Amino acid sequence: MFGFMRKKEEAVSEEQKPGLFSRLKQSLTKTRQQFTIALSQSLLGSQVSDAEFLETIETQLLMADVGVAASEKIVAHLISARAKQTTQDAPHLQEVLNTALVDILKPCEQALKISAHKPYVILMVGINGAGKTTTIGKLAKHLQAEGKKVMLAAGDTFRAAAIEQLSVWGERNQIPVISGVQGGDSAAIIFDALQAAKARDMDVVIADTAGRLHTQQHLMAELAKIKRVIGKFDSHAPHEVLLVLDAGSGQNAMQQAKQFQAATDVSGIVLTKLDGTAKGGIVFALAEELKLPIRFLGVGEAIDDLRAFNAEDFVAALFEDK
Numbered sequence: 001m002f003g004f005m006r007k008k009e010e011a012v013s014e015e016q017k018p019g020l021f022s023r024l025k026q027s028l029t030k031t032r033q034q035f036t037i038a039l040s041q042s043l044l045g046s047q048v049s050d051a052e053f054l055e056t057i058e059t060q061l062l063m064a065d066v067g068v069a070a071s072e073k074i075v076a077h078l079i080s081a082r083a084k085q086t087t088q089d090a091p092h093l094q095e096v097l098n099t100a101l102v103d104i105l106k107p108c109e110q111a112l113k114i115s116a117h118k119p120y121v122i123l124m125v126g127i128n129g130a131g132k133t134t135t136i137g138k139l140a141k142h143l144q145a146e147g148k149k150v151m152l153a154a155g156d157t158f159r160a161a162a163i164e165q166l167s168v169w170g171e172r173n174q175i176p177v178i179s180g181v182q183g184g185d186s187a188a189i190i191f192d193a194l195q196a197a198k199a200r201d202m203d204v205v206i207a208d209t210a211g212r213l214h215t216q217q218h219l220m221a222e223l224a225k226i227k228r229v230i231g232k233f234d235s236h237a238p239h240e241v242l243l244v245l246d247a248g249s250g251q252n253a254m255q256q257a258k259q260f261q262a263a264t265d266v267s268g269i270v271l272t273k274l275d276g277t278a279k280g281g282i283v284f285a286l287a288e289e290l291k292l293p294i295r296f297l298g299v300g301e302a303i304d305d306l307r308a309f310n311a312e313d314f315v316a317a318l319f320e321d322k
């Protein structure tokens, strides 16, 4: 409807309002530097012997947080490609590399689909500061754009500021937030929200939870309780347990994921803060070792800085220059 306005706006501030793909590219700048500088030099280096070449690549991949399993897989791809070719052809190797990277990510490219179950319940989990509350704000907008009626549940009762932070996101999105008092029972508040959502014919409830360390067993047990209580409201709920991971935490994100998976049956991952970290390669480690759907990427703090995960786009953004 406002096509003409948008065009004008884009022309005015191309820098501030880049398109979706260039925004992804921009957010991956540091990760791209980590990848390209090292990898393209190795790929182009025609002097190096095979063993040296492969070792360099593997080291660089590990340094880019790709992880052992995914790095080995990528190197295996390169070995078989090199065995088949007679000359050292850099563009070809780049192609092989891209294919290997996409192959690793592709199985995890599974969009979050809101089923007809009403209300569809999304439980957000993750350690403190990972970006749960911010992601809820962005996700609420994303789902509203799909025509869903969204309600938020302030299940992080640990700090008053957390309840306030969620209510601000509720205002921004103009959607209801069900909250209790600081120190209140998180499971009880989420249960209240589910009842309210049902009464108000909401499509989706997104429940926030307090950040907890994957090493804090009692808090992990509390998460299990929240899940149990939600299950009493609807035996199929929560329909989605989204684990929010900060890309900047690198290999530690993998440890967190394993612990949360054990405690709560994570069904999808949101990888936040890809902007401003050189550790975006962690996405390959997560994909290869966890095989969980990666639903979204967080590429900034603003309400529109959430991207549905796409394997080809991610790999293209990793190598394409601006």
Ligand SMILES: Nc1nc2c(ncn2[C@@H]2O[C@H](COP(=O)(O)OP(=O)(O)O)[C@@H](O)[C@H]2O)c(=O)[nH]1
Residues within 6 Å of the ligand: 126, 127, 128, 129, 130, 131, 132, 133, 134, 135, 211, 244, 272, 273, 274, 275, 276, 297, 298, 299, 300, 301, 305
């Ligand atoms: N740059 C950037 N910052 C983010 C992103 N997601 C969250 N943040 C910031 O990370 C901090 C912690 O986020 P918050 O949502 O409060 O984390 P929570 O403790 O898991 O709920 C806040 O300052 C957010 O603005 C992201 O994708 N990019």
Ligand SMILES: [Mg+2]
Residues within 6 Å of the ligand: 132, 133, 134, 156, 162, 208, 209, 211
């Ligand atoms: Mg929070």
